[in-house]
Amino acid sequence: MKKAILYVLLFVAIQVVVMNVVEGVCLLIGSTAVVVDKTTQMIIGLSAANVLALVVFLWKRMTPLSPSWLLTRPWSVLLWTALASIGMAIPFTWLQEHLPELPNLIEMEMGNLMANYWGYVVVGLLAPLVEEVVFRGAVLRVLLEKLTPWKAIVVSALLFSLVHGNPAQMPYAFIGGLLLGWMYWRTGSIIPGMVYHWVNNSAAYIVSNMYQQADVKLVDIFGSEQHALMAAGFSLMIVIPALWQLYLQMKRADSQN
Secondary structure (H helix, E strand, O other), X not given: OHHHHHHHHHHHHHHHHHHHHHHHHHXXXXXXXXXXXXXXXXXXXXXXXXXHHHHHHHXXXXXXXXXXXXXXXXXXXXXXXHHHHHHHXXXXXXXXXXXXXXOOOXXXXXXXXXXXXXXXXXXXXXXXXXXXXXXXXXXXXXXXXXXXXXXXXXXXXXXXXXXXXXXXXXXXXXXXXXXXXXXXXXXXOOHHHHHHHHHHHHHHHHHHHHOOOOOOOHHHHHOOHHHHHHHHHHHHHHHHHHHHHHHHHOOOHHHOO
């Protein structure tokens, strides 16, 4: 438990230090010649912080990597994972919209990030990779050594949601963290989580740019609350079979030998 918390604190410390260094450098540059806007500064800072976190966690072997699971050719598992991610998007969003409204502390920043082409590097590529390396490959891995599987999954999901630091994102991050944790526990690999995370974040980025706003509501997309509810119900017809297939097919590499 202590080691898991230390991993989380290390990840947060890297984010804070790198973001502050980038801000200082940008202020220095701005005082001499080129003014760096806040969105570009955020993209540079988050990209640098994520890359550094990735290097540190892999270099220090806090997240051991092995090709064993991929060598089992789990292509159907990855396909069902992607379908589950697509299917979960609307029900998750519907649920979040009907929970008591929580403060969105970074609404403007997220909107600007999503509207920038380079923002996809952070949201769609680096976040799925680095967050799975840290929160499933390192944090959940050590929790599973000390706690029962579901206790470990719940604790890791809670830590994952808290690190987002934005109350409006925390419920979604917690529920997503439970599913991602379950996938890691069943397979012993971060690959399914990376695929799920990538599809989810990519879909959010695409929808945000289609409607030119980061906080687009389902009613804005489907035209009415009734149609939004119907879309959520239809999506569950994708999610339920996908999760059932994952339950049947997901196995650790060592259990398939």
